[in-house]
Amino acid sequence: MSRRAKTLEWREGVLYLLDQTRLPAEVKVVECRTHQEVGEAIERMVVRGAPAIGAAAAYGVVLGAWEFAGEDEEGLWRHLEAVLERLRRTRPTAVNLFWALERMRRAALNRRGQGVQAIKEELEKEAHEIAREDVEANQRLGIHGAELVPAGSGILTHCNAGALATVDYGTALAVVREAHRQGKGIRVYADETRPFLQGARLTAWELQEDGIPVTLIVDGAAAYVMKKQLVQLVIVGADRIAANGDVANKIGTYGLAILAREHGIPFYVAAPLSTVDLRLKSGEEIPIEERSPREVTHIFDYRVAPEGVGVLNPAFDVTPNRLVTAIITDRGVVRPPYEENLRRLVGFPVLM
């Protein structure tokens, strides 16, 4: 990556988060020294993107553990439960958050009885491990996915499933990065992705920083670029994938999948296996976060809609498996029937 600022970075007991609410106008880093600060940063979308949220929350647990100054392990356990609960309450849809928090809890349990210090150290080690694994998983995912990208393709993407949505490299954009690295001569069409404008603010920015050709469009222009044959495939990320292959992702994804089908364009979902939630039979069971009307009525601090207007602001939608051509994971490309093939790949229910 050519970027200077990292999505998240841990240095000497402080979690540094690149403030994604300000990009690209301002490259500002937020320092988190407590688990509360991490929780608020996740809620405010200073850090966003399912894998990045998971890693940030893991470091939040480390900060939480270090907040505990006592020496009695039972006190630490009680405190850790409160920390985990606080971080669980930040955002409901992305499963990587719960997956990472559960991994942290189990890591701590492995040191049960070995004292406060040993538990704290184990937690820090585990958070680093989660972060390191995320980057490696994304790189593998990119290699698997690049095989699906024909030379000279236009690739439509939605929201930001990039380096900024992960610890580094990205999911959908890992595929883009690898295809570009292989000299396939690709071009990305980035939906701006209202209301939070992740496409305009984050995807366009990080691709431009890496010298990958990118054209920005409004969300409503997606069908137009498909009709004009400017894009040959769609790749998006995921916040949670149910056992049957239904995919929760940023609002607008479901519509794109329908448009892709209509135009005979493959629709790919790129996500590490930590995004798969085998406990849920279908996407119907995935909780969908509704966010503040203000995200729609205001753009930054500028009001664009009349005062008092009703707003519906679902942050995610669910794309049914029948519209998903394949799911690109760190362990290979999964095709229908997803029920069977996801279970085979995961091998066992993902830790929860």
Added chain:
Amino acid sequence: MSRRAKTLEWREGVLYLLDQTRLPAEVKVVECRTHQEVGEAIERMVVRGAPAIGAAAAYGVVLGAWEFAGEDEEGLWRHLEAVLERLRRTRPTAVNLFWALERMRRAALNRRGQGVQAIKEELEKEAHEIAREDVEANQRLGIHGAELVPAGSGILTHCNAGALATVDYGTALAVVREAHRQGKGIRVYADETRPFLQGARLTAWELQEDGIPVTLIVDGAAAYVMKKQLVQLVIVGADRIAANGDVANKIGTYGLAILAREHGIPFYVAAPLSTVDLRLKSGEEIPIEERSPREVTHIFDYRVAPEGVGVLNPAFDVTPNRLVTAIITDRGVVRPPYEENLRRLVGFPVLM
């Protein structure tokens, strides 16, 4: 209409345009005293919406005629040709502009040889006639369309096809207004419609002013509200309708039509017959305006995308006739086959 400010108003030789670039934050009126000022107002989208552009351009011709201070009729004709040409060059897609300018030219021709004063007076009379007819056509259109609206419906609309897009009353929103007036207990879901945010800024505002229930959503949430069965029909306006029923309208319309079909929801287009262009066999022939990248990279004066990023900003798209359930016009509801039924209704090629 409960609104105080009108989309456009002619008083004592001045055209007053409600500045739609500022709404709803600011209710400001722009005064046009020359045809150049009208041309610039259309280009800057101070006034927008196919029928409103047509009426504004007609008054632009009146202002142009009054600019000519001489007494020789040939001089006036030369000047008028330049005025018409200037106004034609403002925006390429909406046909009502060309239709209104052609009506004005013919009105003037009817007074050929009767002197400068007679021609000027005829032009002013014709512009008033165009404005008056627009309101009446919209009211009739609303009555025809309301028959298609089941009681208790959620109605999805895109962009602003309202009072602000016409001289008054609206096209798609004429149907909404009439259904509401009949006590059908409807609710409108308004797409915000990036990049110009006509849905958030204009549709939400004018419906709220009239006390009609409205919920604002981002463009990407349209498929979600359909899936959740919050809307039972879609009604949009049109900028140009080809002889075969293909419809050019605000970017995003084509995608909505596909989504409506996918969810088994009827997709209606509401437009006066002046929007039908029988000279064009299909939508393929409709010129699509591309507007400045700045509309996408900036929201008002705030930059949201990185500098230097590529942008594709088509202002319109074309919805093929097979996705249009019916076209609601001032002379009744037209259903497929459009080729035959539009021609029968129009009776003769619309003046051009």
